[in-house]
Amino acid sequence: MFAIGIGLWQGLTAAFHVQTFLLPRPSDIAQSFWDNKGSLWHAGLYTLKEALGGFAIGGSLGILVALLLARFRTVGAALMPFAIAANAIPIIAFAPITNNWFGLLNPISKMVIAAVLCFFPTMINTLRGLITVSPSSIELMRSYAGGEIETFRRVRIPNSLPFMFTGLKIAAVLSMIGAIVGEYFGGPTNALGVSILNDSQLFNFPRAWAGIILASAFGIGLYALVAAVEHATTSWHPSSRSVYTE
Amino acid sequence: MTEPAAANVVEIEGVSKSFRTGVTALQEVALDIRAGEFISLIGPSGCGKSTLLRIVGDLIQPTSGSVTVNGKTAHQARLDHDYGIVFQDAVLYDWRTVARNVSLPLEMLGWDRARRRARVAEMLELVELTGFESSRPWQLSGGMQQRVSIARALSFDPPLLLMDEPFGALDEMTRERLNMELLRIWDKAGSTVVFVTHSIPEAVFLSTRVVVMSARPGRIAGVVDVDLEQPRTIDTREDARFFELITTVRETLAAGHGGDASRAGAAEERF
Numbered sequence: 001m002f003a004i005g006i007g008l009w010q011g012l013t014a015a016f017h018v019q020t021f022l023l024p025r026p027s028d029i030a031q032s033f034w035d036n037k038g039s040l041w042h043a044g045l046y047t048l049k050e051a052l053g054g055f056a057i058g059g060s061l062g063i064l065v066a067l068l069l070a071r072f073r074t075v076g077a078a079l080m081p082f083a084i085a086a087n088a089i090p091i092i093a094f095a096p097i098t099n100n101w102f103g104l105l106n107p108i109s110k111m112v113i114a115a116v117l118c119f120f121p122t123m124i125n126t127l128r129g130l131i132t133v134s135p136s137s138i139e140l141m142r143s144y145a146g147g148e149i150e151t152f153r154r155v156r157i158p159n160s161l162p163f164m165f166t167g168l169k170i171a172a173v174l175s176m177i178g179a180i181v182g183e184y185f186g187g188p189t190n191a192l193g194v195s196i197l198n199d200s201q202l203f204n205f206p207r208a209w210a211g212i213i214l215a216s217a218f219g220i221g222l223y224a225l226v227a228a229v230e231h232a233t234t235s236w237h238p239s240s241r242s243v244y245t246e
Numbered sequence: 247m248t249e250p251a252a253a254n255v256v257e258i259e260g261v262s263k264s265f266r267t268g269v270t271a272l273q274e275v276a277l278d279i280r281a282g283e284f285i286s287l288i289g290p291s292g293c294g295k296s297t298l299l300r301i302v303g304d305l306i307q308p309t310s311g312s313v314t315v316n317g318k319t320a321h322q323a324r325l326d327h328d329y330g331i332v333f334q335d336a337v338l339y340d341w342r343t344v345a346r347n348v349s350l351p352l353e354m355l356g357w358d359r360a361r362r363r364a365r366v367a368e369m370l371e372l373v374e375l376t377g378f379e380s381s382r383p384w385q386l387s388g389g390m391q392q393r394v395s396i397a398r399a400l401s402f403d404p405p406l407l408l409m410d411e412p413f414g415a416l417d418e419m420t421r422e423r424l425n426m427e428l429l430r431i432w433d434k435a436g437s438t439v440v441f442v443t444h445s446i447p448e449a450v451f452l453s454t455r456v457v458v459m460s461a462r463p464g465r466i467a468g469v470v471d472v473d474l475e476q477p478r479t480i481d482t483r484e485d486a487r488f489f490e491l492i493t494t495v496r497e498t499l500a501a502g503h504g505g506d507a508s509r510a511g512a513a514e515e516r517f
Contacts, residue, residue, distance in 0.1 A: 136333040139305050143331045143408075144354050145324055154350070158341040236341045236382055 024206040029213065032206035040195070040207075044214045047179045047192035050107045051222065054114020055175035059168055061115070062122030066164075069123075070130035070156065071148070087120035091178065095185045104186045114178030118171035125167030129160025162237050165230035172226045176219035254278045254314075255406055255438045256302055261311030263297055263464075270463035271297045275311070277457060277466065281405075284432060284439045286449035286456045288495065289502070294464025295442045296410055302440060303329050303408050316405060323406075327355060330399030330437070332409040336391035338383035338398075345370070345379035348398045355402055369397040372431055389420040396428070400435055407432075409441045413448070422483075425451055429478055446499075450491045451478060458495060460502030467502025470495050 006026050012018070013025045020028065033040060065083070069076030095113050102109035133155055141151045183193025192211055199208035256279040263272040271294040279285050287295040300306045302313055304320040315323035323329065330351075338347045348369050349362045357365070370376050373393040383391055392412055399407060413421040425448060432439055443449050449456045453472050460467040472491055474482055482488055 134335070134337065136335060136337045137339075139300075140331060140333070140337050142305055143303055143324060143329050144351050145327060146354055150354065154354075155339070158339065161341075234341070 021203060021205050024209055028206040029209045032204075033210035033214070036207055036210065039190075040192075040210060040214055043190050043192040043195045043211070044218055046107075046188070046190055047110075047183065047215065048176070048218050048222075050110040050179040050182070050191075051114050051175040051218070053107065053111035054178055055118050055171060055222065057111060058115035058118025058175070059122045059171055062119045062167065062171070063126050063164065065119075066123045066126035066130060066160075067152075069127055071152070076127075083120065083123060086116065089116060091117060092181060095182045098182065099185050099187075105188050110179045110182035110187065110191075113182035114175040117174040117178040121170040121174070122164070122167040125170075126160050126164040129163025130156045132163075133159050161234050162230075165226065165234065168226045169223055169230070172222035173219045176215055176222060180215055253281055255281045255283075255316060256440070257312075257314040258298075258302065259312050259314075261298070261301060261308045261313060263294065263301065263306070264309045272301075272308070273463035273465050275464070275466055277469075279438060279440065281438055282436060284429075284441065284452055284454045286441045286443055286453040287459060288443055288446065288449045288456055289459030289464070289467070289499065290461050292464070293459040293461040295459050297464065298459075299408050299410055299440060299442050302406075303331060327351070327402060328405050330402070330404035330407045332392070332395050332399045332407070332412040334411040334414045336383070336388075336395040338391055338394055340383055343380045343382060344375065344386070344394050347383060347394055348401055350398060351402050365401055369401050372400070372434065373397045373427065388416055389424060392416065392424065393427070396431065400431065400437070403435070403437070405437055407435075407437050407439045409439065411442050411444065414444060421445075421448065426478075426480070428452065433477060446492050446495050447483070447488075450474075450488060450495060451482060456491075456495055458498040458502060460499070465502075468498040470498060 009023075010026045013023055018025075024032075065079075069079065091113060094116065098109045098112045102112065130152075137155050137159075138151060141155055146154065180193040180196070183191045184197055187194045189195070189198070192215055196208050196211040196215070199205070199211060256277070258275055258277040258279075261272055261275045262270070264270045271292075275294075275298060277285075287298060289295050297306065301308050302315070302320060304313075304324040313320040315328055318326065318328075338344075339350070342350065345363075345366050348366045349357075352362045352365060366379070367376070370379065373396055375390060375393055375397070378386065378390070378394075383394065386394065396412070399409075413424050416424065429452060441449075441452060450470075450472055451474075456470040456472060458467045458470060459465065470491065474485065474487055474491070
C-alpha cells in the first residue's frame with residue numbers, strides 16, 4: 001500500500017511535470033537524502049535528543065501529576081483548569097518565549113516545548129486509567145484491609161497502564177513535532193528544524209522534504225518504541241482473546 | 247479463628263441506614279448468625295439486602311445500630327481479615343493470572359511464596375480449575391471466573407464468607423451447578439456464609455435459614471428455617487418439602503410487601 005502510494009506520487013509528479021518547489025518527486029528526495037545523509041542524520045539525531053528529553057520530562061510529569069490528581073481528588077479538581085489551560089497554550093506562540101527563557105542554542109528551550117506537548121495527553125490518559133476502576137475492585141481491596149497505597153499499587157496503577165501507554169504513544173509523536181517547532185524559531189544550524197527552514201528558504205525543496213521525512217521517521221520510531229514497551233509490559237491486556245469453554 | 251461451635255459469628259442489633267438522598271435503606275434490623283450457618287438474604291430490589299451485607303463487611307457504615315463479628319466490631323473484623331467477599335461480577339484482575347488472582351489476599355497477608363503456591367493449588371482443586379493456573383481471567387467463561395473469585399475469597403480461610411448475588415449474572419444451568427459446588431465447598435471449608443440473592447429456589451436450596459426482607463424502608467419481614475436434609479443433593483430440588491418452603495418464603499415476601507407495594511420509590515440498594 002505504502003509502495004503504491006510512493007509509486008503514484010512518483011508517477012503523477014513526473015507525468016504532470018509538477019514543479020519541484022511544489023512537490024518534488026520521491027526519487028529527487030531520495031537522491032537529496034543520499035547526497036546529504038551525513039548532515040541530515042546528524043541534525044536528525046540532535047533534534048531527536050531534544051524530543052527525547054522533552055518526552056521524558058513531559059511524560060514523567062504527566063504520570064506524576066496524574067497520580068497526585070487521582071490520589072487527592074479535591075486538589076485535582078482545583079488543579080484541572082490549570083492543566084487544561086496548559087494544554088490550550090498555542091505552542092507556536094510559546095516557542096519564541098522558551099527560546100528567550102533558556103537561550104536559542106540551548107536544547108532545553110526545545111525540550112520544554114516538547115515537554116509541554118507531551119504532558120497533557122500522558123496526564124489525562126493516565127488519570128483516566130487510575131480512576132476508571134470498578135467500585136467492587138475498591139471494595140475488594142478494602143475487604144482485605146488494603147490501604148490507599150496498596151489499592152494504588154495493586155489495582156489503580158496496573159489498571160492505568162494501557163491508558164498510560166495510549167497517552168505516551170501520542171506524546172512520542174508530539175515530542176518530535178514539538179522539537180521541530182521550537183527549532184523553527186531559532187536554534188543551532190545542526191538542528192533538523194533549522195535545516196528544514198533554511199533549505200526551504202533557499203529553494204532546496206528536495207532536501208527540505210528529506211528532512212521532513214526524516215523527522216516523521218524518527219517520530220514513528222519513537223511511537224514504535226513505546227508500542228514495543230507497551231507490548232512487553234501489558235501483554236495481559238485482552239487484545240487477542242481466545243476463550244475457553246467449560 | 248477460635249469460636250465455640252454454636253457461638254454467634256455475627257450479631258446485628260438495631261441497624262438502620264439512611265442515605266443522604268433521604269432514602270431509608272434499612273430500619274431497625276436485628277439478626278444473629280451462628281457459626282457454620284448458611285444465611286440467605288432475599289427480598290425485592292431496594293430492600294437493602296446488599297446494603298446490609300456491606301454493613302456487616304464494614305464497607306459502609308450504618309447510620310445507627312451495631313454489628314459485632316466474632317465478638318469484635320465489624321471494622322476490627324475487616325482489619326483482621328475475617329471476610330471473604332464474592333461480588334456479582336467476579337472482580338478478577340486482567341493483569342494477574344488465575345493463580346495470582348487467587349493468591350492476591352495471601353500476598354496482602356504476607357504469606358511466603360511456597361505457602362501461597364501450595365494454597366493456590368489446593369483452592370483451584372477445590373473449585374475444579376486445576377490446569378488453569380496461568381490462564382488469564384478473560385479467557386474463562388463467566389461461571390469459571392466466579393469459581394476463581396470463590397477460590398480467592400476462601401483462600402485465607404476467612405471465618406465469614408459474604409456473597410452478593412454471586413450467581414446473578416449466570417445462566418440457570420450454570421447457576422444450579424455452582425450452587426451444588428458452593429455447598430460442597432461450604433461443607434469442606436466450614437465457614438459461615440451470608441448470601442444475597444433474588445432467587446427464591448436458590449435461597450431455599452442453599453440455606454440453613456432464609457432471611458426475607460421487605461422494601462421501603464428495608465427491614466426483616468420474616469426468617470424461614472430451612473429444615474431440608476443435609477447435605478443437599480440434586481434430589482433435594484424434587485423434595486415436596488423444598489416446594490413447601492419455597493411457598494413459605496414467597497408468602498413471607500408477599501406479606502412483607504403488604505400495603506407499601508404501591509409506593510414506588512427510587513431507593514438505591516447499592517452504593
